[in-house]
Amino acid sequence: MGHAAMRSANMSLLLRVLRSRGGSSRAALAQETGLSKAAVTTLVGELAERGLVQEGRVERRGTVGRPGTEVRLDGRRVAGVGVELNVDYLAVCLRDLAGEVRFTSSIPMPSQAGPGPDGARSHPPALVIDRAARQVQEALDVAAAESLWIAGITVAPPGPIDYAASTVRFASTLGWEAVPLGEELARRLGPDHPELALENDAKLSALAEAPRLAQRGIEDLVYLTGDNGVGAGIIAEGRLIRGWSGFSGEVGHIGVEPGGEPCRCGRRGCWETLVGLDRVLAVLDPQDPALSALVPMQERLARLRTLLEEGDPRLLQRFSALAEDLVRGAGVLMDVLNPRALVLGGYFGYFADVLVGPVQAALDARLLADGGRVEVSGSSHGLFAAAVGGAAVAVERVLENPMLAPTVPR
Amino acid sequence: MGHAAMRSANMSLLLRVLRSRGGSSRAALAQETGLSKAAVTTLVGELAERGLVQEGRVERRGTVGRPGTEVRLDGRRVAGVGVELNVDYLAVCLRDLAGEVRFTSSIPMPSQAGPGPDGARSHPPALVIDRAARQVQEALDVAAAESLWIAGITVAPPGPIDYAASTVRFASTLGWEAVPLGEELARRLGPDHPELALENDAKLSALAEAPRLAQRGIEDLVYLTGDNGVGAGIIAEGRLIRGWSGFSGEVGHIGVEPGGEPCRCGRRGCWETLVGLDRVLAVLDPQDPALSALVPMQERLARLRTLLEEGDPRLLQRFSALAEDLVRGAGVLMDVLNPRALVLGGYFGYFADVLVGPVQAALDARLLADGGRVEVSGSSHGLFAAAVGGAAVAVERVLENPMLAPTVPR
Numbered sequence: 001m002g003h004a005a006m007r008s009a010n011m012s013l014l015l016r017v018l019r020s021r022g023g024s025s026r027a028a029l030a031q032e033t034g035l036s037k038a039a040v041t042t043l044v045g046e047l048a049e050r051g052l053v054q055e056g057r058v059e060r061r062g063t064v065g066r067p068g069t070e071v072r073l074d075g076r077r078v079a080g081v082g083v084e085l086n087v088d089y090l091a092v093c094l095r096d097l098a099g100e101v102r103f104t105s106s107i108p109m110p111s112q113a114g115p116g117p118d119g120a121r122s123h124p125p126a127l128v129i130d131r132a133a134r135q136v137q138e139a140l141d142v143a144a145a146e147s148l149w150i151a152g153i154t155v156a157p158p159g160p161i162d163y164a165a166s167t168v169r170f171a172s173t174l175g176w177e178a179v180p181l182g183e184e185l186a187r188r189l190g191p192d193h194p195e196l197a198l199e200n201d202a203k204l205s206a207l208a209e210a211p212r213l214a215q216r217g218i219e220d221l222v223y224l225t226g227d228n229g230v231g232a233g234i235i236a237e238g239r240l241i242r243g244w245s246g247f248s249g250e251v252g253h254i255g256v257e258p259g260g261e262p263c264r265c266g267r268r269g270c271w272e273t274l275v276g277l278d279r280v281l282a283v284l285d286p287q288d289p290a291l292s293a294l295v296p297m298q299e300r301l302a303r304l305r306t307l308l309e310e311g312d313p314r315l316l317q318r319f320s321a322l323a324e325d326l327v328r329g330a331g332v333l334m335d336v337l338n339p340r341a342l343v344l345g346g347y348f349g350y351f352a353d354v355l356v357g358p359v360q361a362a363l364d365a366r367l368l369a370d371g372g373r374v375e376v377s378g379s380s381h382g383l384f385a386a387a388v389g390g391a392a393v394a395v396e397r398v399l400e401n402p403m404l405a406p407t408v409p410r
Numbered sequence: 411m412g413h414a415a416m417r418s419a420n421m422s423l424l425l426r427v428l429r430s431r432g433g434s435s436r437a438a439l440a441q442e443t444g445l446s447k448a449a450v451t452t453l454v455g456e457l458a459e460r461g462l463v464q465e466g467r468v469e470r471r472g473t474v475g476r477p478g479t480e481v482r483l484d485g486r487r488v489a490g491v492g493v494e495l496n497v498d499y500l501a502v503c504l505r506d507l508a509g510e511v512r513f514t515s516s517i518p519m520p521s522q523a524g525p526g527p528d529g530a531r532s533h534p535p536a537l538v539i540d541r542a543a544r545q546v547q548e549a550l551d552v553a554a555a556e557s558l559w560i561a562g563i564t565v566a567p568p569g570p571i572d573y574a575a576s577t578v579r580f581a582s583t584l585g586w587e588a589v590p591l592g593e594e595l596a597r598r599l600g601p602d603h604p605e606l607a608l609e610n611d612a613k614l615s616a617l618a619e620a621p622r623l624a625q626r627g628i629e630d631l632v633y634l635t636g637d638n639g640v641g642a643g644i645i646a647e648g649r650l651i652r653g654w655s656g657f658s659g660e661v662g663h664i665g666v667e668p669g670g671e672p673c674r675c676g677r678r679g680c681w682e683t684l685v686g687l688d689r690v691l692a693v694l695d696p697q698d699p700a701l702s703a704l705v706p707m708q709e710r711l712a713r714l715r716t717l718l719e720e721g722d723p724r725l726l727q728r729f730s731a732l733a734e735d736l737v738r739g740a741g742v743l744m745d746v747l748n749p750r751a752l753v754l755g756g757y758f759g760y761f762a763d764v765l766v767g768p769v770q771a772a773l774d775a776r777l778l779a780d781g782g783r784v785e786v787s788g789s790s791h792g793l794f795a796a797a798v799g800g801a802a803v804a805v806e807r808v809l810e811n812p813m814l815a816p817t818v819p820r
Contacts, residue, residue: 239649339654
């Protein structure tokens with residue numbers, strides 16, 4: 001390891017210790033990391049120059065002697081941007097290293113009326129990426145106005161990713177095929193844009209949720225996203241399981257009903273034909289505003305909630321069946337992965353109050369042995385968990401290599 | 411880290427380098443590990459005293475200068491024992507650190523005639539554990555005769571494990587419930603027995619198979635065991651995925667056919683009702699010797715193979731359906747985990763020549779995107795892969811902590 005790489009690794013170590021322990025004296029940092037006090041002083045100085053740590057005097061009540069100087073992580077100067085392109089919406093999130101969301105915005109997925117007589121709306125990549133770039137630019141403008149340095153941008157597309165090429169392999173909900181999303185978005189953001197990467201929405205949502213569960217010692221979880229499609233983000237022993245080509249968690253097409261409803265993938269009886277949002281919407285009157293793709297998703301879901309609370313029998317029946325159908329696939333995930341937590345995200349998370357109880361009860365009932373019980377909960381980041389997770393992953397780059405952060409002008 | 415722990419960690423580091431690189435000079439070891447040459451010399455001396463490394467002169471052809479001294483891992487002095495308790499057999503394996511199997515034995519699972527008029531045979535824990543202890547003792551006697559030090563014993567029971575208590579939670583194929591297998595086996599082996607641990611058969615089989623695939627850069631695999639039950643061992647990015655309570659890979663009870671055949675777990679249409687060995691055996695005449703639990707499993711499978719090669723239409727049809735039924739569950743595992751390799755073990759592995767082709771073709775055909783293709787192969791360790799894996803896991807303890815190995819008398 002070269003000198004600069006060693007320095008960066010040690011700075012990274014100090015930041016991680018500070019993040020997990022809160023403030024710390026230089027002496028305590030030296031003891032914890034095994035670095036010499038002189039080295040800690042030099043490295044802390046360099047981290048301070050880059051705006052990543054702050055120093056402050058601490059009044060130690062009840063102790064004798066001079067007050068110590070405490071070093072603290074300064075998470076307010078660097079941030080990451082997360083973007084989610086979903087069949088229903090475009091969402092962007094600006095989140096700093098301290099975990100605070102500094103800016104967020106979402107709009108319905110851009111579309112244009114189709115040429116045919118049925119006027120089916122389409123989502124041309126150029127139109128969608130133009131709009132996504134404008135949203136990202138807004139977030140970057142906010143960051144600039146607040147003197148935030150952006151460590152990176154993570155984009156969650158609505159379909160499988162070719163990581164090497166930074167393209168979307170396909171997105172059946174949008175009718176996309178082989179869309180060079182990374183390159184196209186980068187081009188629109190101009191030559192000085194922050195590092196940009198693509199990652200799957202369910203994986204990012206799982207990463208966004210992981211810290212909440214880790215606080216309680218839970219390191220094995222499955223995060224279930226739900227809109228028209230279904231996907232799973234898998235974390236085992238604290239590590240994201242991506243699969244060898246990034247395709248883990250493509251659970252929407254698990255066959256749960258041989259000879260069931262045809263799926264847009266060409267097979268029949270796939271899990272998402274049973275639990276996808278379309279199946280819920282299908283019980284509504286054709287003119288119901290919840291059906292309009294031009295209405296923001298949160299309003300559409302709020303409309304469903306109103307109908308449900310009014311006791312609409314079609315929806316009551318549908319949600320009761322939904323909980324059962326969720327268990328058909330979730331049970332498989334429990335058998336394969338034995339996670340400690342199952343997190344319901346997307347529209348499942350929006351209706352967590354209705355779904356968590358019956359799903360938990362049904363999963364408990366099918367346990368073959370004690371000791372393997374899973375805890376079911378709703379996502380804590382709401383509909384836009386993937387954007388939040390994308391921002392968190394992006395800002396993590398500066399923890400890997402603190403020397404990426406520019407020095408702060410005095 | 412204390413002084414002894416540091417020394418042990420450095421000895422472990424040297425052994426791992428030697429295992430992956432073959433022989434190496436002290437100077438090269440120092441360079442690779444970052445340890446000083448003096449430290450390497452001391453540590454190599456201590457490893458040699460424990461019989462873990464050998465030194466030898468190397469003739470370097472075509473180079474000028476004095477011949478070097480090479481340090482090599484000596485994998486012939488320490489070994490591990492693996493034991494599998496399967497519904498059909500008891501198998502034990504003694505395998506040294508070099509990976510060579512030094513002793514192996516297997517017998518049909520001990521049973522006694524039941525008291526009832528139907529005379530159904532049962533497998534009382536005491537009877538089975540007595541016999542398993544005798545088999546392990548045989549392996550330990552061989553080890554003693556060959557001056558092998560035993561680093562540990564790993565036992566694979568035929569059902570879910572309570573790791574903390576070292577008990578088998580239940581084993582429906584044997585009618586066991588809450589059997590304290592670890593304690594009972596340890597008691598029979600006497601006070602000086604090597605460290606003993608329980609681990610799941612599919613997980614051990616996956617670990618036994620992993621090195622073959624790792625040589626080709628494959629680090630994501632699913633190992634499928636097949637007898638009456640079905641289980642999966644999952645390795646992701648080179649690490650065993652155990653689940654939070656050790657229950658990952660309990661895939662036999664994935665529901666693949668709603669309203670299908672009743673399963674011994676109480677549900678219907680579980681995967682193992684379709685692909686378990688019983689389903690194959692059910693097509694035979696009631697008097698067929700392949701049906702007798704008193705005949706060793708290898709002979710029973712050989713009998714099936716003979717019938718299949720003779721063109722028995724019932725078996726031809728059954729194996730054709732078996733390949734299709736395997737894909738129903740294996741496809742789910744591919745969607746969830748996206749492994750690069752799927753290894754067929756147990757009786758699926760015995761019939762790999764018949765099954766791999768159709769399973770590979772069917773999995774390829776159901777791919778939704780390119781880039782996620784899985785490679786299907788048969789297990790390279792045959793029926794007794796779990797015992798081989800158990801021995802490998804047990805001997806690995808000495809790589810973790812070389813100071814466990816006793817010094818060799820001169």
